[in-house]
Amino acid sequence: MIAGCAVRPSSDVLNPVHLSHYIRSDERAPTRVSVLTATNRAPDVVRGGFGSVWSKGLTYEQYALSVPSERKGTAIMYPAAKPDPERQFVVVERRRLQQDAFVQQTLDSLQPDGSIAIFVHGYNYSYQEALYRIAQIAADAKAPGAPILFSWPSTAAVAGYVADRDAALASRGALASLVISLSASGKVKRIMLFGHSMGGFLVMETVRQLKLQHRDDVIGKLVVMLAAPDIDVDVFQSQLTDIGRMSTPISLLVSKDDGALMASSFIAGERPRVGRLDINDPMINEAATKERLRVIDITAVNASDGLGHDRYASLARFGAQVASFESSRRASAGDVGAFVFDTAGAAVASPLRLASRIVGGQ
Template sequence: MTGPFHPRSPRAGALGCLVAVSILSGCAARPGPQVLEPIPASVEGARTVTVHVATTREREAPDGSQFTSRRAAATNYATYDISIPPVHRPGAIEWPDAEPSAATSFVTIRRAMLDRPAFEQGVAGAADRRRPRRIGVFVHGFNTSFQEALYRLAQMAADADLGGVPVLFAWPSVARVTGYLEDKEAATYSRDALAALLAGLARDGMAEEVVLVAHSMGGWLAVEALRQLRLTGRDDLLARLSVVLAAPDIDVDVFRAQMQVIGRLPTPLVLLVSSDDRALGVSSFLTGDRQRLGAIGIVARAVQDAAVKANVQVIDISSLEASDRMNHDRYLSLVALYPRLAAAGDGKAGGLRRAGAFVFNAVGAALSSPFELAGRAIAGD
């Protein structure tokens, strides 16, 4: 990316960092791998979402169906059927308790470990049953366990009702608040595997479009994979990609350098940002007070001009509700709104088309087409 992309945003101090970490550490107990144990489920009104998985996590045992936070020597593959309860609220994951029930919670009803040919065959078969043939790849962020990433994608697929095939790329996060540096190294370890996954999904016209959605540190991993694809001459794949980075945990200068290699994508790359994202404030502190891309302010003319020049769409989603106290997951509210936004845009999936800097109008909650603002636009091409 040429041109400035430096925002106006408050710096995170040591006190703010400690407060934020203490808030995160005080969260409720997290779901364990037992939620991945299949149970019989046949409940009226429940929906089933099939998630295909590619992961750089190591299997618990060579023939096992659980994944650890250790790094695998080669990509592993699996598929999971997740039942969504009739009482599901958009944006939420109803986690099972000690007695899982498909009537009240998400439950795993089937799982299978796969090799690469079986994985690609399963994704291709699922894509062939959809019109348009679209594959959605989700890359999770920092401090995320495998089961959290899996159920999150199932929730988003159920809420957005995109009609595409959900694919999870799960990298080996250690799922600890204090594991920031370990996670960054694990994400770096996984970038070639993500690039290979995207290349595989594009082979033989498996899908007409691949939508890549990445959150937090997963955004850095995703952009590194795009850079790798450009360097290896995969312009054909980049031309079919739609990319959404939600609260990306990327140094602004690093992003600009990455985009200088990647260049302009045919479909504008979308950034979902919030200047009051506390988790990115912590990241800024941990990285030497370096500005994070997902917390940029968009009012500055330099940001607007750089977005248009680089064919990037920057959307400030600060008006949306966050479910965490760090204001780091507002993108989930946008996902929950997708059916209404798609209806307003005649169901078109290609609404991420306009470069510039925008503010999302949460009150109107209306887009002329998916993700294309009909609210207050600050700038555009």
């Protein structure tokens, strides 16, 4: 409800702006980030953006955005008629791509270890909101290359929860097609699939679909991370059963005080959600071991939405530590259990403090 009452950006914020007219000589230069996008939203030919109408095919784009260098927190200020690059995020370049050009741009943006990252947004997101959010994350993470946004046709409305659920389910084939096209190159070694909220549900359904299609060659490259996943616990168990063991255990970023997931649980008839797992519950530790999961409590991370649902956006500034944690366990794929994200210790050590660690069999 808080998000629904806020002033939301129109598709006008996708129009490129020449910032040279607005930057003063005494200002610190803003950060420039690149983002690749793939969407199964139908283009809005009138306003020039993408709405909530479903499309059978994917549309690919490439953006460059200017991000203020000195910011507090993860709040995003959208550009005004006369943009202020010292305070506001601004699109400075935008171009449509054909699929082969999109794949080539992705290959040009590979991390040194052959990794690429795909971000899948959650419920109640517009295309432009998701684009600006991934730009914020990319700027804070300071990672080289361009992350990929997969934007599915959310209605971007508080009352659209059921419609968004249907849209997410209908988007499994589109996301699977994107992943397959990128994994085809031998240069791509790992594909990070990062799903937030209902986007986590879409990610799991997509991996399940790939498994049922016997695409183990693709699944073998996937690293799945779900932030505040809006997934029924029993549905998640069913998904895990169908997917089976993955080479890299699935990571869950959870918080038992997530207000948005409390509301989701209420809508679903008080059914518990995966994103609200309590790692202090011995049964959770047992389940993490059995299912080979990494369950990470991020309650200590600041949220800006008043609900504790967007904590994932603040994790980007700890990107180096999180990457170090993940990389140190990559060779030991059986390293699973429950962890606590400790922001107080992030400056001097890994921010992931072991709460409970049980090494499962290979």
